[in-house]
Amino acid sequence: MAGMTVQQWKRSTASRLTDGSVDQSAGLDARLLLEKVTGLDQIQQILRSDQLLSDTELSKLEELVQQRLSHRPMAYILGSKEFFGREFHVDERVLIPRADTETLVEQVLAFVSENPRKQDISIIDVCTGSGAIGITLALKLGCHVTLTDINRDALEVARANAERLGASVTLLEGDLLSPAEGKYDIIVSNPPYLTQTWCDQVSKEVAWEPRLALDGREEDGLGLIRKLVEQSTSHLDQGGALFLECDYRQAPTVAALLEEHQFVKVELARDLAFLERVVWGILACTSS
Numbered sequence: 001m002a003g004m005t006v007q008q009w010k011r012s013t014a015s016r017l018t019d020g021s022v023d024q025s026a027g028l029d030a031r032l033l034l035e036k037v038t039g040l041d042q043i044q045q046i047l048r049s050d051q052l053l054s055d056t057e058l059s060k061l062e063e064l065v066q067q068r069l070s071h072r073p074m075a076y077i078l079g080s081k082e083f084f085g086r087e088f089h090v091d092e093r094v095l096i097p098r099a100d101t102e103t104l105v106e107q108v109l110a111f112v113s114e115n116p117r118k119q120d121i122s123i124i125d126v127c128t129g130s131g132a133i134g135i136t137l138a139l140k141l142g143c144h145v146t147l148t149d150i151n152r153d154a155l156e157v158a159r160a161n162a163e164r165l166g167a168s169v170t171l172l173e174g175d176l177l178s179p180a181e182g183k184y185d186i187i188v189s190n191p192p193y194l195t196q197t198w199c200d201q202v203s204k205e206v207a208w209e210p211r212l213a214l215d216g217r218e219e220d221g222l223g224l225i226r227k228l229v230e231q232s233t234s235h236l237d238q239g240g241a242l243f244l245e246c247d248y249r250q251a252p253t254v255a256a257l258l259e260e261h262q263f264v265k266v267e268l269a270r271d272l273a274f275l276e277r278v279v280w281g282i283l284a285c286t287s288s
Contacts, residue, residue, distance in 0.1 A: 004058065007049035010034060013065055020069045029074055033064045036078055071204035083132040086139070088161050090130050093153040095213040097132040100271035101190050104245045104278050105136050107269050108188055111241055111280070112141060124148065124235070126176055126189035126228060129213055131158030131169070133188055138167040148172040148179055151212060176224065177231040183240070187232050190245040195221035198247075222250060222257075229254075229261050236283045243280040251276035 004012070010030045017026035035041055037060045040048060053061070067077050075081040075096040080089055083097040084105055090096050112121060121143050125134030128147035135158070138145040147162075147169050149155050155171050162169045172179040177187070193216035194202075202214070217223025225244060232242045242263065246254045251268050258266045263281030271277035 004053050005049065006034065006038075006040065006045055006051050006053065009053055009058070009061065010045070013061075016065065017068060022068055022071065025074075029068060032074060032078060033061060033068070037061050037064065071208070073205045073208055076208060081130075081132075084136045084140075086136065086165060088130050088132050088135075089157060089164070091157065092208065093151070093210065094129040094157045095209050097130060100273070100277055101133065101245060103269055103271045104188065104190060104243055105133055105140075107278050107280055108137060108186060108241075108243050109140060111186070111243075115239075120144075121186065122146075122184045122237075123186045123188065124177070124180055124184045126187060127191040127213070127224075128158050128171075129154050129190075131161045131167075133190060134158075134169060135162050135165055135167040137188070138162075138169055139165060144168040144170070146170045146172060146180065146184075148174060148177070150175050151210070154210075154213075176228050177235050180235055183235055183237045185237055185240045186243065187228075187236060187240070188243040189228060191224045191228060192216045193221050193225060193246045193250060195219065220250065220253070221247070222253065225250075225254060226257060229257050229263075233261050233283060238285045239282060241280055241282045243278060245278055248275035248277060251279055254279040255281075 013030040014026040037057050064077055075090050080087045081097050084102055123137055124146040126148050128134050128149050131147055134145040134147045147158050152173055159171055192214050194214045199215050255266050258281040262284045264284045266281035268276045269278040
């Protein structure tokens with residue numbers, strides 16, 4: 001590989017990734033790996049296509065290519081993933097934020113916009129992982145958000161992201177809403193919701209992600225969601241809302257679950273693939 005130019009390396013690497021069944025975005029992956037090692041962005045890579053890569057650069061690049069050939073996700077190799085226009089640090093301690101989860105954030109923002117309740121809105125992001133959802137809401141709404149996760153390692157990632165992005169958050173370690181005190185205007189969560197069968201069938205890339213953040217427990221994958229919905233009824237202010245991400249195959253069941261627990265105006269929202277991804281509802285006001 002000695003004496004390779006930028007362009008030669010990109011072509012060779014894209015071909016190797018394709019041959020290694022990492023072909024969905026082989027060209028893009030090659031460009032991003034090159035940028036990580038050399039600092040050359042897309043335009044610079046074109047302008048300096050004939051620039052020779054040093055032995056040190058080639059060695060570092062080969063190490064990253066081997067990681068990608070082992071199906072390690074690009075987000076883990078690069079150490080970051082974009083979510084709602086911001087870069088979030090991610091590694092094997094947390095789930096990689098998905099574009100479809102932006103639907104969850106959009107639904108919360110729309111609810112707040114349509115229901116201006118008070119100056120200081122209280123929000124809790126349950127199973128926060130990297131903190132992408134809660135931190136995004138804190139920054140978009142200019143409010144303080146509580147982040148909870150059962151995994152202390154995940155909370156360390158969320159803390160680092162909040163500090164770097166300048167979000168006002170409180171971090172709580174514990175199972176779902178168990179560590180939370182008091183009531184909130186909004187509970188939002190992208191909890192684990194895959195069945196054990198679905199977990200066993202995930203792609204080689206997803207297999208790198210923490211199983212704890214994927215397995216929703218129980219045969220239908222809704223064990224944690226059932227528990228969270230039940231807990232939510234005592235942690236929401238009257239008229240407060242619960243927003244959940246789930247699999248489209250589970251959405252009708254989750255909607256029925258909310259209705260069983262006195263949630264009203266239950267709605268389902270579709271993701272980028274037009275699949276039902278978010279279920280949310282408002283806790284009915286009860287006269288005491």
